[in-house]
Amino acid sequence: MKHRITNDTHLLDTIHRGEWKHRDSWRALRILSEFVEGFDTLADLEPAVSVFGSARTKPGTADYELGERLGAALAKAGLGVITGGGPGAMEAANRGAREAGGVSIGLGIELPFEQKLNDYIDIGLDFRYFFVRKTMFVKYSQAFCVLPGGYGTMDELFEALTLVQTKKVTRFPVVLLGVDFWSGLIDWLRDRMLHTTKISEPDLDLLLLTDDVDEAVAHVVKECAFLRDVDTGKADV
Numbered sequence: 001m002k003h004r005i006t007n008d009t010h011l012l013d014t015i016h017r018g019e020w021k022h023r024d025s026w027r028a029l030r031i032l033s034e035f036v037e038g039f040d041t042l043a044d045l046e047p048a049v050s051v052f053g054s055a056r057t058k059p060g061t062a063d064y065e066l067g068e069r070l071g072a073a074l075a076k077a078g079l080g081v082i083t084g085g086g087p088g089a090m091e092a093a094n095r096g097a098r099e100a101g102g103v104s105i106g107l108g109i110e111l112p113f114e115q116k117l118n119d120y121i122d123i124g125l126d127f128r129y130f131f132v133r134k135t136m137f138v139k140y141s142q143a144f145c146v147l148p149g150g151y152g153t154m155d156e157l158f159e160a161l162t163l164v165q166t167k168k169v170t171r172f173p174v175v176l177l178g179v180d181f182w183s184g185l186i187d188w189l190r191d192r193m194l195h196t197t198k199i200s201e202p203d204l205d206l207l208l209l210t211d212d213v214d215e216a217v218a219h220v221v222k223e224c225a226f227l228r229d230v231d232t233g234k235a236d237v
């Protein structure tokens with residue numbers, strides 16, 4: 001299959017670096033404009049949660065249904081739902097949110113193959129650069145909920161954990177949904193990373209693992225309330 005060359009590909013191209021020397025300066029302006037468009041569109045967004053998960057999750061599967069229920073439960077709790085705007089688990093969460101009357105947001109990404117935002121999005125943006133889009137996920141959400149997924153999902157999960165661990169963001173709840181899928185990873189984090197002191201106990205405690213969407217949403221809502229109290233001076237971080 002023939003793949004298109006994307007803007008990210010050009011930016012990260014090391015082979016033709018010389019040729020891009022001058023063009024990269026102009027590319028910086030395009031990157032800036034992408035930040036500006038994201039900030040302008042999302043600045044007034046109500047409290048929201050980013051939901052990540054596999055682009056390959058098929059409608060009708062248990063994982064898709066979990067995504068739909070999660071999207072709906074977040075919407076009913078008054079939280080907007082932000083996803084990568086693609087198919088699979090992203091579509092499921094957007095669909096659940098939209099059908100429950102919530103605000104459904106999709107932050108799409110230009111990919112080398114044909115790609116469009118899923119059909120369940122109220123506010124949609126398309127990004128050329130992955131790193132700009134990733135800034136928006138963190139900046140405009142109060143928490144991350146992570147459904148079963150592949151490399152893309154892992155990248156988003158571990159970026160969030162790194163930001164919390166390094167205190168770039170504070171009290172940012174990260175919930176893993178799907179005990180069967182995630183427990184092997186949690187065991188490995190404990191038995192390998194923690195055991196060999198690559199992380200510490202509080203780093204592991206950053207994650208809530210559950211199958212229960214109500215527990216996930218209650219956890220997020222509790223943490224958001226705490227953050228509001230910090231904001232108004234009623235509580236301390």
Ligand SMILES: C/C(=C\CNc1ncnc2c1ncn2[C@@H]1O[C@H](COP(=O)(O)O)[C@@H](O)[C@H]1O)CO
Pocket residue numbers: 051052053054055056083084085086087090108109111115148149150151152153154156
């Ligand atoms: C693979 C297919 C389409 C990919 N389309 C995507 N659209 C939007 N966002 C995507 C896409 N693929 C990955 N992402 C991001 O990564 C996460 C999912 O990656 P995973 O490797 O599938 O776990 C997701 O949260 C997105 O933000 C055609 O089926």
